[in-house]
Amino acid sequence: MSLKYAVLxxxxxxxxxxxxxxxxxxxxxxxRMFTLTEAGRRDLRSFAVTPPRRPSAVRDELLIKIQAMDGADPEATRALVQEREAWSRGKLSRYQRVRERLLAGHSEEEYLREADRIGPYLTLMGGIAFEEENLRWCARVLTILKQRAPLG
Structure with a gap:
């Protein structure tokens, strides 16, 4: 995805x-200050309705390190996963603050039914789900690493 459209x-x-x-x-x-021009709005609307070239792929260096971890120091691997866990907790906390600001005391159902623009909220929902899944994965990996610790 082009950074241009993310900025727009x-x-x-x-x-x-x-x-x-x-x-x-x-x-x-x-x-520098940036603002969205009418030409930018037109370009963004065109981008928004154009099908993606292909589904995104997970490109995560940590996953490659986990795949290659066998024979590596288990404590170092555990530390990498714990670092990811902390990062995800931090991002999730920021996302929750943005969510509360967007909702401004309304229920999610009210917001999604009545807000002028719901795109930012729908995107936020994806970010929250992504970080929640990262946390579930980290917890599972840490549990497995702990169970395997006696093995070597």
């Missing part, structure tokens, strides 16, 4: 500084 979609929320955008995309700050 973020600007649907309104004008943003490079620093604000960097917080959304985890990149370095920039002091």
């Amino acid at each position: 979609a973020a600007l649907l929320e309104g004008e943003a500084s490079g620093y604000e955008l960097s917080k959304v995309f985890d990149v370095s700050p920039d002091k």
Whole structure:
């Protein structure tokens, strides 16, 4: 996916500084201000209805390390999974704060029925589900590693 469309979609929320955008995309700050132009809106609407080229693939370095872990230091592997677990907890916490801000005291059902724009909330739901699944996976891996500890 092009970063261009991710930035355009973020600007649907309104004008943003490079620093604000960097917080959304985890990149370095920039002091320039950006806003969505009408041409950008047209381009984004066109992008939004174009089918993706292909489903996304999981490209996660940790998964490669886990696949190659046999014979490696189990404590080092455990530490990597615990680091991922902490990262996912942090992201999930941030997502929950965004969710509360978006809902502003309304129920999810009310928000989804009445809000002018639900795209950001639907995207947020995907992020929450992703991090919750990461946490389930981390817990399962840590349990398995603990059970196998006596084996070597």
